[in-house]
Amino acid sequence: MTETTYDYVIVGGGTAGSVIAARLSEDPATTVCVVEGGPDDRDHPNVIRLRDWMSVLGGDLDLKYTTTEQPRGNSHIVHSRARVLGGCSSHNTLIGFRPFAEDLDTWVALGAQGWDNATVQSYADRIRCDIVPVARQDRNAMVADWVAAASVATGVPVVEDFNALTSHGGGFSGGAGFLSIAYDPYTGHRSSASTAYLHPVMGVRENLTVMLETWADRIVFDGDRATGVSAATASGGRVTLHAREEVVLAAGAIDSPRLLLLSGVGEAGQLRSVGIDPRHDLPGVGENLLDHPESIIMWETVRPVPPETVMDSDAALFVRRDASDPRPDLMFHLYQLAFDDHTRRLGYDTPPEGHAVCMTPNVPRARSRGRLFLTSADPAVAPALDFRYFTDPGGYDERTIVDGLRIAREVAATEPFRSWIRREVAPGPDVRTDEELSEYGRRVAHTVYHPAGTCRMGAVDDPAAVVDPRLRVRGLRGLRVADASVFPALPTPNPMVTVLALGERAADLIRADRDRP
Template sequence: MSDQEHTYDYVIVGGGTAGSVIANRLTEDPDTTVCLIEGGPDDRDLEHVLRLRDWLSVLDGELDYGYRTTEQPNGNSHILHSRARVLGGCSSHNTLISFRPFAEDLDEWVAAGAEGWDNATVQSYADRIKCNIVPIAEKDRNTMVRDWVSSASEAAGVPVVEDFNALTSHGGGFADGTGFLSIAYDPYTGYRSSASVAYLHPVMDVRENLTVLLETWVDKVLFDGDQATGVSATTKDGERITVQARREVVLAAGAVDSPRLLMLSGVGRAEDLESVGITPHHDLAGVGENLQDHPESIIMWETNERVPENTVMDSDAALFVRRDESDPRPDLMFHIYQIPFDDNTKRLGYDSPEDGYAVCMTPNIPRSRSRGRLYLTSDDPRVQPALDFRYFTDPDGYDEQTIVDGLKIAREVAATEPFKSWIKREVAPGPKVRSDEELSEYGRRAAHTVYHPAGTCRMGAAADDGAVVDPRLRVRGLKGLRVADASVFPTLPTPNPMVMVLALGERAADLIRQDRSAEKEESR
């Protein structure tokens, strides 16, 4: 096994949503060299990845790391946490639902010590995003989902929204509403406008200062004292390589693999590292803590007639409800699925309707109060980390009640015309499950994830001992090392977070360039 060495100005670990952005922006300067390292293959010739309608076929396959949660005391212990193993990361894996972040969410970040991440600043970076984010095209809005939007508006007493992002781009957000979603896609072809499509495809094999190493797994950050100097990795052929960074190493491997890589490199809570045989290099207690998600449950019906086939990705509309009048943000969200989203209902013994005759609603918790942690069980990089989300363990029972309320509202929507005419019968949990206690038991056992893990390397102020990175995304107590992905979120944004991750990538590139310019000034 040979050990080759390569040297670049910047080494970015993770060619996903944020990493793609940073690699593009830094290599706009032809004098800056970047090596982007991605654990999965190129997506440019993968039709089932590029065609958005096929997103479900990518989950739990060869392009999925397939992480799973630990035993959950109050929730479902059998959840697959899909993480993409392909260029573009989860933007090549997910439905590309795109919401600008809410002003109140970012106010919370600033209050938590994330100086410089205020709404005006973040929205200015969201304006730069290259992905083609547009409302779902009229041709892709089928009659059943149109009827569902009408019924959701009537049953929940909320307005129909034509473009959710128009409400957040310059204001604060929205309190409630229902309507078709905005997504990052080409409405003419149905292809993704993922981070890799928008930021990497136009410059790969064009910019000589950008090197992309594919199917290469990074297992350690290298240090000289407190200075990060590069990474060690293994190629798909089993070859060990060392990739050196003259200026910085940027971890953009996601909320699971960025903290995992830090811990494998000896950065984390010292006693936890020692317990699995890792020699601590830098004691940093917050690594892996503050694990968050958007948990959801499901209610499923059988339809009277076949579900229409014109759809972008089988989940084309959403409903937002505000129960708490003291907060201007919605606190309950629903997607409609035009498919039997039945992994967990089958496990509970429910039969699914015949193919083409199922529709679901998935009430989810926009601002879950439960917090978990990610930790290592071995010093072997091949062993997956433990993901203990601690679903439904918040002491006041807020998360549990949100799901119960969501199942009740979903039934109200299904009992309202014109959507009511599509419904033949409720399949899961079934009409006999009525009481709050029964709905809670079912809702928690059938719970799933919206695939939004975050917070495991959270940013905060200098005096915050639990913060992993400072507001400039630099790892505390170390030099030449940043984290730039959803792991740095102090709290998870209310809606789907992809736009926030893209904006974070845009801002991270600016912060890196600003700090480099400051260093040059100081050296003069």
């Protein structure tokens, strides 16, 4: 057993963890250790090349978490989580949206004081990832025609830069346009959390240690204080990493609560039921599991999809149906490929290679809530994920998907996009009624890979909150959580920028608390 001591031990070298490690190690007198379960992303060219993002899904770098039986949704979803430096910013599509002001108003209303729009946007300004609108050379004619048709069909404006509308208190209720992506338009390489924050300092800062292929499976405590973590190495050995100041969990919305539960922090009865002695009864751990569920509609094109693209999903459409809320409540990504994992399972055919295009209506602020829990005390056993898709009492999530499928058909019937379409492949023109669209839409529903909320942030006196607004685990010392698991509610659009901003602010909170007398 190897033992080493640092000032800070950060579990997870992903989107937030990379930011926190880079910022804390700016002080040469502060020692920082990052514990990352996967390898160096620089050793995997397909990870660095954004266009190859789908090659990571389902491979050796994917943790491939599954879901429990979903009575009203799809029970066959694989929730990909990246086992590689950079975390999900090393295998997602790097779509970058600033959060809406109203999303952060919701956070504050749920007890996350200090996470207001002005504060979070100021941290978003610090982000080192190079987030830019899709470059002209990467914009193909079909996607441009889709943007134009989407604008006409839904009555929303064409947007040149979505982030210009949401920065510093702005927002939008609808729009169609090319996305902003964290990438280098000249090389097509990722501008991920690892490439932007860690690559420039790894091997340069003597006070920064990055332990790769090392899996933390237990938090070490002295009384109510976290003093380090115990971890398994790729060689089969074990290490104990001691933290003089704090342990920071940044392993994501699945593995941060999983590590807390394995360490005896969670609802006491649940822990006892799997043979874990409770150390700290904290019922909120694993609860409030959030996601952006999406469905799919697919067409065959009359001619090949043009090759120019960043990563085959370069544009989006936002629509607002509820006039009482200024935010859009329905979002669509456009996929320039056959996104057919679940349509094939239901017997639908797939268009010929290079002749598929899909719209994926998703629910930006889904009302269904799930939970994560352990089924075993063995760290090698994955946790159970019960997202409870489409179980909200009022049927809002289901209605949103049905409306989305109908709107997608309107876009496909509108020129100039209409001229690209040969036929609707799934669900097919015979699926027309609300009941039929709901049944199809829920059975092929997928995820946008945005799990969140499982270590929810809330007021210091909120018994259901896991962390306080300074990200400290309630009732314990020397332990914080800083990743999407602390979100009280999901941001309306893709949350990567919000996670990066959270990492930036977490580093400031950690430094400020260390400097307090």
